[in-house]
Amino acid sequence: MDRGRAVRIAHLSDLHISPVPLPRPWIEAVHLKQVLGYINWLRGRGAHSRFRLDLTMAAIAGAEPDAIALSGDIIELGMSSEFAAGATILSDLLSIAPLALTLGNHDPYTPASIRRLQTYWERFLPGGATTATDPREAYPQVWSSGPLALITLCSGTPTWLFSAEGAIGRAQMQRLDAMLAALDRTAQVPVLHIHHPPDTAQLSALQRLRDGDQLLDVMARHDCPLILHGHTHRGDIRQLSCLGKRLVLAGASSASAVATRGPAAAGFNLIDLSRSDDCFHIAVSAQRFDGSAYITFDKREWTV
Template identity: 35%
Template sequence: MTDILIAHASDLHLTLDTLRIRARDLLNKRALSYLSWQRRRLIHRTDMLRRVMADITAHKVDMLAVTGDLTNLGLPDECAQAARWLSELPMPVTVVPGNHDALVSSDWHQSIGRWAPWMGPLPFPFVRRVGPVALIGINSAHPTPCFQASGDIGAHQAARLADALEETGRQGLCRVVMIHHPPLARLTPRRKSLRDADRFAACIARHGAELVLHGHTHVSTIATLPAPDGPVPVVGVASASARSPDPARAASWNLVHISPAANGGYRTEITRRIMLPDGRATATPPIIFTPAASSPVHSGISTPR
């Protein structure tokens, strides 16, 4: 087996500054998000995202996994801008949508559907192969009322997820699940949570996985979910465009190194790469998960309690 390197980034929030926002675009929930952007534009910076992408490119990864929120308002022009951005990247990319990408009901082909070249066969969850790795993409992002940013996977998608995990597991693949909302209730307030996190957790507990990647919280975290062959790491990452002096919130990406384990299965090594606002780049010590391990070998990423 060839080792596989995956870069995990999330919550890019590509700038609105180059787009024309019309008044009619804001006659819905987008108005609140647009007002919020006037504050967040000072945090989500194009220069920080460029540094993240330059660092990812330098590591020559086999795949970039983006767990949602490429946009701010989910406008068709934003989705088109994000598609152009994706098309110019020098590495393969897999994308799942975030809540900002599905802020209000929109025509699929004019919005998130523009990113179909960077997804697998739909409907969700899709499966994309990278050597012995199966990227399984979940859609947890659906329009919600004002002041809500929650998500869900639903019963039908959960049933298909169970089938995908079972089939890729039978094939002996390393199963990496991508989802925008964190699938543990304690990681975010209720109004921003995955409403059916218990359904997701039950699916993992029954069918297993090797890794879950998520975004949404804008904080780098690591936790676990129980599964038949041992705990499954659940890894979140800060926004890839955030300017912050706090290392847990500063623009970051996760380098995921997947290799064969000595006793069978897969060894997963996770290193967080952090872009500090003073121009320095730093990295956490790697966290290593092996099959049936009860805990990571080393914890260098902030772990929620």
């Protein structure tokens, strides 16, 4: 493997494929959470568009990424018809580049949703995720190319009514810790990928990553410079300090958002990583749809 060549990742999130079908208990079991979720979706109907998602996917294809990181919330209510529609989208993305998929809080919306996603998304999920009671048991997953080790975590798990929380869990966090400790840092840089952002201060108690602080500690201890996430529907690049280490967080807005202004406009991120001499160069470019085309509205570059 040529570990010195440049690698490009396209990062998108929160597809929320529309329209959302009416929950029909005479076809499959329906949870109260799905009924309430459908009512909530009706209130915001029109916020997402399949046409806008198609434009986003075309822009990603034009960027010619080496891999695609999809940060979850592909669907809305965890019903079989949604998973079938999602499988078509995932197949289209996989035809562009290798796909690193994680789950958001809307994908395993209820315990029954886990069985459905394992059926419809088997070819897109890590092997263990298709049989485990909890798909998080199959994570972290690593996609490696050149100087990059893209490490995908899973924070999506069924939650109570009105909750959009996520959790990595102790076992997955321990596996991540061991994985980062074993990585040859002279050859590769780890970039993490998850649905929920780890900086919990910006979110309510019902939206946060429960173990976000622990994740930031693991990142800092292992000098992990960058994490990609979704969930907030805001495209932004920000940094914080943890244990004296600089950590960069890149959020992707919804790839299907109808909005064309501000951080909530449809968008995606491009991450370029290359090696030069004894350092690695990282560039994160945030792309936003301005009503006619995708433009770069923010870009950060640094070396590690």
